[in-house]
Structures are given as C-alpha cells and as structure tokens.
Amino acid sequence: MDHETQTPLPSAQSQSAELRPRVFDSISRLLPRVLGREIPAMSADMKLMSELGMRSASMLELLLEIEDDLDIQIEVEDIDDAAMTSVGDLADFVASHAITDG
DSSP states (O other): OOOOOOOOOTTHHHHHHHHHHHHHHHHHHHHHHHHTSOOSSOOTTOBTTTTTOOOHHHHHHHHHHHHHHHTEEEOGGGOOTTTOOBHHHHHHHHHHSEEEOO
C-alpha cells in the first residue's frame, strides 16, 4: 500500500543550480546601478548590508531588477534578511525561489 514514487521535480534543484551563475552575473551588473556607485571586485562573500550599505528598499529594488533582467519571478514571501547577508546568499535565494515561464 505504501507505494510512493519519489520522483523529484526534474527542474527543482537542477534549475536552481543552472540559474545561480546567471543570477550572480545579474547581481554583479545591477548592484552598482541600484546603489548608484561602482563596486570593484564583486565577490560572493561581500556583505550586502555592512560592506555594500544596502537597505531594505535597495534590496527590493535589486530583486525587481533581477526579475526584469532574467525574465523570472521571485517568490518573495520567504525573504529572510538574516539569511541573505552576502551576495552569494542572495544569489542562492533568488535561484531557489525563482519561477520561470519555461
């Protein structure tokens, strides 16, 4: 009777893994525009708030810009500012919470 088929969605983790580099590239391009200044040597370890001076409003603006840039939607209900402290954390969040049309 216990006949569950454990077939992972073909795209859940693979989509996230494929999307993450594109998200990081998008953040690297868009963040200077959102913050209104150049950011030399962007790295995944850069701290969004303490190093880059992001605020909640600039985070939302960046998320909207990423959506437009990559033609995705981001599930924002699960946003946890404490979990998104670095550029890499943000890229991981976006890649794992993206809804694509294809």
